[in-house]
Amino acid sequence: MGGTVEVTGLTKSFGSQNIWSDVTLTLPPGEITALLGPSGTGKSVFLKSLMGLLRPESGRCLVNGVDMVTAKESRRLDLRTKFGVLFQDGALFGSMSVYDNVAFPLRAHTRKTEAQVREIALQKLDLVGLLGQEHKLPGEISGGMRKRAGLARSLVTEPEIILCDEPDSGLDPVRTANLAQLLLDVNAQTDATMLVVTHNIELARTLPDNLGMLYRRRLVMYGPREQFLLTDHPVVSQFMAGDPTGPIGMSEETDHSLDPALDDTYGYATDHGRRTLVRTGARAIEVLPRQLMPVSGQARAATDRHARRVGSGQAPLFIADDEEADRPAALRRPDPLVRALDRTGEFFALALDTLRASVRRPIAARELLDQLWFVTSVSWIPAMLIAIPFGAVIALQLGTLTVQVGAQSFTGAASVLAVVQQAAPIVTTLVIAGAGGAAICADLGSRTIRDEIDAMRVIGIDPVQRLVVPRVWACVVAAVLLNGLVSVVGVLGGYFFNVIVQGGTPGAYLASFTALAQISDLWVGELKAVLFGFLAGAVAAYRGLHTRPGPKGVGESVNQSVVVTFLLLFFVNFVVTTLYLQLVPGKGA
Known part of the structure; x- marks a missing residue:
């Protein structure tokens, strides 16, 4: 028999927008359940919440007895191997x-x-x-x-649990019918618990054992198919009939309240002392559509269990209380400061996860080498082209200054220290963030909006270990290699312009360099490159994994990753330089 899924009081919001509140239902093990609702009611969000891909604000979601809301990510990854998930666009x-x-x-x-x-x-x-x-x-x-x-x-x-997000979208009617038959045959063979999100009325009438409907941020009805389809509830009746007249409007903003005072076509009915809303003159269908049968003729174990549950009264039809269903959900306006702190915390959490995942097996060595080659190939030429004028400007400026104060002998040392400890790591990281980091952010962002990242999590693969770690460390290794290259090119550029343009003495320049500059100065620059490269890769990965839907969302994430990296780079450089000057007095950093 399939896995168990029990949802209690689940509530989910994005910022100030409440998606749905207090959703409670149980997916009968081994049976097929369909979830209906107008567009924009959060059906896909509900599926992702079941799998722990999104974290609701309150409530519980027990999968085989484990709460996916509060469980550790490692436990959720293990449980997701019990799922088989069909995303809207396939997520290949x-x-x-x-x-x-x-x-x-x-x-x-x-x-x-x-x-x-x-x-x-x-x-x-x-x-x-x-x-x-x-x-x-x-x-x-x-x-x-x-x-x-x-x-x-x-x-x-x-899998023990199969979730299908609009399996009929993009398919013609014949293939939709074949797909519905296929899902039923799979259920007959495996006895897996199934939840299907769909807008296809024919599929909803003939495939599932149970039906539920989301409307105006609530689960308005849930129960056995034979009871659900025979209801005269106005929302359900309108949706199942595809009737343009009724409480469901063109958009969520035009959906009507279930308050009968707003429309004389609605009235109250009393069932065992409980008031429920009905549409005056509306009729439920008179004949229940025949449910699909397995092509092979194999009996579904779920059919017998479902019949026993319904016959014994253990599967009552849930209808949301009309007053509760119409109560407007409280909107929480996110404080900008709280939101900024949340994002900062998420970034540091990703950075720590990256460090932890770096020592876990298996190590994605092939991916690391591919990313290193890519980041280096797109960065080394721009880095050199920037290093030459950078070193030249530093040498010219310092050369002019030392002449004015009569300290020409220190020109070489000052220029080399400035290039090695300051200019080289900054130039290297700026180029990596603007070229390799932007490409990494765009790649992960595209994967995010195509549901590839969620697909990896469902399959039980940690995307941080598989995708983020090799990309971040590729930025680090590339930063170290390019920092050495930029240091050499910058120093040579400074030497050339000081000697040729300013008429400096080659011997004095080299003597100053060798007398005051030390190997430790180069190590300081390389350590900065390691830190800056890690920041560039982590920021790009974070923004890519938190991309908003659509091409515009990817573009915004790329822009934000570059800007944030630049700001962090100069701030962290200031902090590191200050600490170095305090720990090593008299030396530049």
Whole structure:
């Protein structure tokens, strides 16, 4: 029998916008449940909250007895391996072929041989009608095919709980009907607990054992299909009939309250002393639609359990109290200072997670090398081009100043110290943040809005260990290497301009350099490069993982990552320089 899911008093908001409040329901093990509701009512948010991908403000969500709201992330990662999830757009990994996407969970969490993995993956691809397309990348197939590939990936580990977010979107009516039949057959074979979010009325009428509906931030009705479909509740009746006339409007702002005083087409009915809202003249359907049956003829164990629950009265139809359903949700206006502190805390938490994940196995060495090559290749030429004028300006400025005060012999030492300890690490990190960091942020941001990051979490893969760690340490190693290169180029540029342009003495320049500059000065610059490179990579990763939906959200995240890195860079440089001057008096930093 499938896994257990018990939700109690769940409430979720984003800032001042309340999505839904006090949602309570239980998914009967092994049965299929469909969740309905107008667009914008937070059905997808509800699915992500069940899996612990989003954290509600209050309430509990027990999955096999473990509260996903309060459990540690390591425990949630382990529990998510029990889930099979079909995201709205498939959430396939863009750099992998369709076959590798489907095989990914098996390779990550089983000890099966590659031959066994291939057999299972091809079987699931054949099940969803994609056999022969396994070699293609996700960008080379249609949206409907990506959806079916995502379904195949969600089934390879034989999950106990299967969540489907609008499986019919992007599919024609025939393939939608085939997909519904496929889900029913999978349930018959595995007895998995299923929750399907859908807008498809035909699918909602014929596929599930149970139905629920979200409306105006509440779960207005939930219960067995045969009771749900026969109700004359105005919201449910209008939605199931696709009727433009009723409390549901064109948008959430135009949805009507369930207060009957607002419309004489509504009235109250009394059932065992409890008032419920009905629409005058509205009729429930007279004949219950026939539920789908498995094609194989195999009996569903869930059908018998469901019949016993309904027959014994253990599955009453829940109808939200009309006064409670219409009560406006309290809006919490986030304080800008509190929001800034929250984001700062989240950033430091990600930085600590990155350090901890850096020593955990398996180490993504291949990804680290790929990212190092990328960051270095896009940064080394701009870094050198900036280092030459930077070193020249420092040498010219210091050369002019030392001539004025009669200290020409110190020109070489002052120029080298300024380049090695200040200019080189700053220039290196600015270039890495503006080139490599921006690309890292855009890459992770795109993965975030395509649900790839959530897909990794569902599969039980820590995205910090798999994606963030190699990118952050690639920035660190690149910063160290480029810092040495920029130091050499900057010093040579300063020497050239001091001797050629200002007529300095080569011997005096070199003598000052060798007499006052030490190896420890180079180490100070390299340590700064390590710290600055880590900051650049961590900020880029943080903004990428917290990208808002859409291309505009990715662009905003890239811009913010570069600006924040620049600000942090100069602030941290000031702090490090001050500490160095206090610890090593008389030396520059």
